[in-house]
Amino acid sequence: MGKTPGQKAARVKGFKMSESEILRKIAVIFVTDVVGFSTLMAQNEELTLRSFRSCKEILDNLFEEHSGRIFNTAGDSVLAEFPSAVSAVICAVEFQKLIKARNASVPNAAQMQFRIGLNMGDVIIEGTNLYGDGVNVAARLEALSQAGGVCLSKSIHDFVSQKVDLGFQDIGAQQVKNTNVHAFDVSIGGLAPRQIAPTPPAIEPVEAGAPPSIAVLPFKNMSTDAEQEYFADGVTEDIISHLALWKTFPVVSRNSSFSVKGLSLTASEISDKLNARYLVEGSIRKAGNKVRISASLTDALKDRTIWSERWDRPLDDIFEVQDEISIAVARAIDPEIRRQSRENTELSKPESLTAWDLYLQALQKYHRRDAPEGILSLCDQAIQASVNFLDPYLLKCKVLLRERFKPHNRERRAELSAQIFEIASYVVGKEASNAGALAMMASYYFQLNDLDNARHYAHEAFGINPNNSAATRALSLTEAYAGNIELAYDYFLKTQALDPSEWREWPQFEVSLLMVLGRMNEALDKITRAVENDPENNLLLGFKVAALGNLDRLADAQQGLEAFLQLRPDVTSLADYAPLLPDFVVEAVLQGMQKAGLKQ
Structure with a gap:
């Protein structure tokens, strides 16, 4: 994963938390112990200790190699962090393989087996x-692990599953010592896949003030053809997975949804x-090489359909169609529920507002570009009403990011x-796989001109939720500064499709991309409209001058x-102007400004 500065300790300010002075960080926790250690000690204490020291030496060497x-x-x-x-x-799997090789070369009495649990989460530094919870969950996973196996949390699985050449078995939601955790086994040679019945999902009452739940x-x-049932079930499961990526709305689990x-x-x-x-709800009709999929969204409280759509597709690639439709449904539903909820909130009396209502009011003010103080105040009220509701925190980040780009700040x-x-x-x-938060981490490092870490977090966010507009925006920016202009423009267009407001504060970014791509007429058209909307913005005017110059x-x-020059009397030459420009567009802009008459 490269550098992980997001794992640095951070003092959290501005939140009403009793432990506001406690140092925390995000850490990857590795927990292991010997299977049946007490029994082995009772049988032969001296041999057991010698064997343990031998195994511990193997572990120490691997920790040194993998920075544990x-x-x-x-x-x-043994508890370690990575x-x-x-x-x-990789360290856990290599350790189990080396222990297996060691066991094959020593007498039975000297053999040992280990269980390993891995988790990534919030920890307290002392x-x-x-x-903290990050350590406790790793210990619970270790207890759940098979002898000779590695058991990891979903937060670890989601980060590594596409990056390592290993197989994983989803063993579902498990309850170990009063801790609920979604667990995965790593597939290791010699260990048979196990069947553990997932802990039955408890359908709990919805917390007052929480966002409305959704069931697919x-x-x-x-x-x-009754055999096509698998296709219908696959689309359903994919929609559940894609909706869950947004994190805002509680999505009823697959097991619960399929119970009806x-x-x-x-x-x-x-x-x-x-x-x-x-x-x-939806239906799928498959005939020959074509499929028709219909989907609708119902507000069960009001017993009315608030959205519906239909797709007709050729089945050249059944899995591609399945992905396309499930993503399309998830994309459409998320904003539709937000819109519906905002309408309901506008009818609520102020004294009855919940955390969700307060957040929606803040979101509406954010999109209207109201004063930041009012938006931040509503976010803080929402946080105070429900500290575990994370969307208000991310909205605060967006407000602060918008303020950061304003000249007077x-x-x-x-x-x-x-x-x-x-x-x-x-x-x-709180939630290691929150794409919005990871995208904000990317924005933070981008502002520090730390491109490596900005790209790292942007790609992590996109990998978790490729339809998160903050993630695609971060990727567009970081790829542009890395010199990958065509790729940056692709991500720009994806962001524009997901949420056009993401770029409203920085119209010159698209213009910059178009200029570097040689699409100068399009660049001039875009920047002309931006200048008309903000005629006193000298930065926009400078880009327009450059576009005109490049078009002769x-x-x-x-x-x-x-x-x-009247707006920027401090700029008297190309050398003065160059430091004000994004690196990737300096050459194109200075070329146009030179043609317009700006001196060297």
Whole structure:
């Protein structure tokens, strides 16, 4: 994973938390112990200790190789932290393989087996030791692991599954010592895949003030071929997975949703059974090489359909169609529920507003570009009402990021960047796979001109949720500064499709990309409209002058340059102007400004 500065300790300010002075960080935790150690000690204490020291030496060497750090031991238990989830998984698998090889070369009495648990999460720093949920969950996973196996949390699996050449078995939601965790086994040669019944999903009452829950009901197979049921179920499961990526709305689990399959229940009855206000329903009709998929979104409380769509597709690649439709449904539903919820919030009395209502009001003010103080105040109220509701934290980051780019906040940029880092770090600590928070971490490092770490976090965010507009925006920026202009423009267009407001604060970015790509007429058209909307913005005017110069419209360019220099009397030469420009567009802009008449 490269550098992981997001794992640095951060003091979280601005939140009403009793442990506001406690140092925290995100860490990858490795926990292991010997299977049946007490029994082995009782049988032959001296031999057991010699064997353990031999195995511990193997582990120490691997820790040194993969940058692991032991922070605690207790008898046969070893607890370590890693800077990288990938390194921790590789180290764990190599250790089990080396222990297996050692066992094959020693007498039975000297053989040992280990269990390993891996987790990534929020931990508390106390000197050289670590405590907290991140450590506790790793210990629970270690207890769940097979002898000779590696058991890891979903947060680890989601980061490493596409980066290592290993197989994983999803063993589902498990409850170990009162801790619920979604666990995965690493497939290791010699270990048979195990079948563990997932802990039955508890359908709990929805917390007051929480965002409304959504259930994706099994899509109906309308084909004459009953064997096509797998396709309908696959689309349903994919929609559940894609919706869950947004993190805002609680999505009823697959097991719970499929529990109503085949039952004749009304929308209201299903809503009550699953504790879900919104229901996604659909049907699939497959005939020959074509498929028709219909989907709808129902507000069960009001018993009315608020959105529906239909797709007709050729089945050249059944899995590609499945992905396309499931992503399309998830994309459409997320904003539709937000819009519907905002309408409901506008009808609420102020004294009855919940965390969700307060967040929606803040979001509306953000999109209207209201004063930041009011938006931040509503976010803080939402946080106070429900500290575990993470969207208000991310909205605060967006507000602070917007403020950071405003010229009058030039002197406050370091302060605003620090606040963004603290909030984003807090959210990542609470939920390591939150794409929005990882995208904000990318923005933070981008502001520090740390391109390597900015790209790292941008790609992590995109890998978790490729339809998160903050993630695609971060990728567009970082790829542009890395010199990958065509790729940056692709991500720009994807962001524009997901949320056009992401670029409203920086219209010259698209213009910069178009200029470097040689699409000068399009660049001039875009920047002309931007200048019309903000005629006193000298930065925009400078880009317009450059575009005119590059198109050899010299009379217009010279006239624009005169206006620009009146707004920026400190710029008297190309050398003065160059430091004000993004690195990747310097050459194209200076070429146009030189044609317009700006001196060397």
